[in-house]
Amino acid sequence: MNAKRFVPAIMFVLILIAGGSAFADECLDCHKDPAFKVQHPKLFNYYEEFDTSVHGVAGLSCVDCHGGDARTRDLDKAHVDVLKPVKFDQIHVTCGQCHTEQRDAFVTSNHFRILEEDGTAPNCATCHGAMEMDFIFVTRVKSTCLFCHNEESGVLPAVPGKADYVLNKINIIKGYRSFVDTHGKDRELVAELNQAYDKLTADWHEFDLVNVEKDTEKLLGAYRKAKAQAVKDRKK
Ligand code: HEC
Numbered sequence: 001m002n003a004k005r006f007v008p009a010i011m012f013v014l015i016l017i018a019g020g021s022a023f024a025d026e027c028l029d030c031h032k033d034p035a036f037k038v039q040h041p042k043l044f045n046y047y048e049e050f051d052t053s054v055h056g057v058a059g060l061s062c063v064d065c066h067g068g069d070a071r072t073r074d075l076d077k078a079h080v081d082v083l084k085p086v087k088f089d090q091i092h093v094t095c096g097q098c099h100t101e102q103r104d105a106f107v108t109s110n111h112f113r114i115l116e117e118d119g120t121a122p123n124c125a126t127c128h129g130a131m132e133m134d135f136i137f138v139t140r141v142k143s144t145c146l147f148c149h150n151e152e153s154g155v156l157p158a159v160p161g162k163a164d165y166v167l168n169k170i171n172i173i174k175g176y177r178s179f180v181d182t183h184g185k186d187r188e189l190v191a192e193l194n195q196a197y198d199k200l201t202a203d204w205h206e207f208d209l210v211n212v213e214k215d216t217e218k219l220l221g222a223y224r225k226a227k228a229q230a231v232k233d234r235k236k
């Protein structure tokens with residue numbers, strides 16, 4: 001299923017549940033209290049990071065990743081097992097509730113196998129952060145990979161350079177994509193390209209860089225063509 005379309009469906013249900021009942025979201029209500037700035041500065045930092053993250057902006061709440069009981073102000077009841085879903089070996093399950101395509105690709109990777117075996121490979125939060133989650137930037141990705149893949153560790157030290165190379169191409173695609181999305185006259189083609197893009201960024205999570213590079217080159221070519229056509233269409 002397409003995650004981008006699936007996610008709004010979930011959000012709709014969440015909004016229905018929240019809107020249809022009398023309770024507010026006590027997790028956010030309590031954690032955003034400015035008094036925490038003094039009493040619990042570290043905890044308040046978590047709230048502030050979350051608030052401006054893609055998830056905060058999309059209207060998620062603490063309960064969406066941490067569980068617990070969002071209907072009570074009783075500390076013990078609210079916090080039942082809130083750290084369980086964010087333990088390193090559970091994170092892919094928690095994030096995968098919404099990002100199904102990335103999870104499905106990730107669990108086929110060697111990263112995942114090693115993560116399960118001895119915990120020395122990255123989980124979703126290693127690369128994306130947790131509370132402060134934001135769009136990925138190429139420079140940050142490279143340093144994330146370098147953390148484990150470097151000359152000193154000897155663990156596939158060529159990986160960060162390759163990842164950087166491919167991600168820069170994906171960035172070029174992103175530029176073409178926003179132009180084609182706005183100006184492309186052939187909407188069927190635009191939809192097809194968008195689907196291929198979603199698939200490519202999900203396939204990333206298999207960490208098969210050879211295949212990802214091939215697919216990236218192919219999609220870049222298709223977008224380059226579509227952009228040229230869109231420029232022509234606009235001049236007509
Ligand atoms: C009435 C205020 C209040 C509510 C409601 C509340 N929290 Fe908290 N939360 C706190 C305080 C205070 C702490 C600091 C730890 C403590 O003293 O228990 C905390 C700590 C936490 C922690 C860190 C726990 C740890 O052991 O390190 C998480 C995660 C958390 N809250 C998530 C949530 C979630 C999810 C909800 C809703 C389901 C929620 N909170 C509801 C006040 C609240």
Ligand code: HEC
Pocket residue numbers: 027028031043046047050055060061062063064065066083086087088091125130131
């Ligand atoms: C998108 C999912 C997500 C949301 C939403 C989220 N968290 Fe988290 N949170 C995580 C993950 C994942 C970790 C573990 C980070 C790690 O292991 O690097 C974490 C860790 C924490 C911790 C540190 C716990 C510890 O002792 O290690 C606190 C405190 C916390 N979150 C509070 C909150 C509060 C309060 C909210 C709402 C304002 C919230 N979180 C919303 C995913 C989320």
Ligand code: HEC
Pocket residue numbers: 004007008010011054055058060064065091094095096097098099124125128129130133134135136
């Ligand atoms: C309750 C559903 C939900 C959960 C759980 C969730 N997310 Fe998200 N995530 C969203 C929504 C909604 C957006 C913003 C809309 C979108 O997909 O572009 C988003 C956006 C993102 C983005 C930016 C996507 C982009 O288009 O650039 C990343 C990266 C991300 N999430 C990773 C994670 C990770 C890692 C976790 C677990 C720690 C997680 N998410 C947990 C719903 C969720």
Ligand code: HEC
Pocket residue numbers: 091092095096099102103106111122123124125126127128136141170201202204205
């Ligand atoms: C080893 C690092 C790494 C791990 C582990 C990882 N990702 Fe990613 N993720 C990336 C990179 C790199 C991209 C950037 C590709 C791009 O520009 O979209 C990405 C992109 C994404 C996106 C945005 C796709 C888009 O629309 O652009 C989402 C959502 C996401 N990842 C979720 C997850 C989830 C959920 C997990 C865990 C199951 C996970 N990631 C694990 C590196 C990682």
Ligand code: HEC
Pocket residue numbers: 109110111114120121122126127141144145146147148149155156159163207208209
């Ligand atoms: C927490 C450590 C860690 C991080 C961070 C990390 N990796 Fe890895 N990665 C590993 C380990 C361990 C292996 C297995 C090495 C081996 O098989 O010898 C691996 C293997 C790989 C492989 C080979 C895949 C295969 O199927 O064998 C690729 C490609 C890869 N990583 C890409 C990346 C990229 C890209 C990033 C950054 C976005 C990244 N890794 C971040 C630990 C990490």
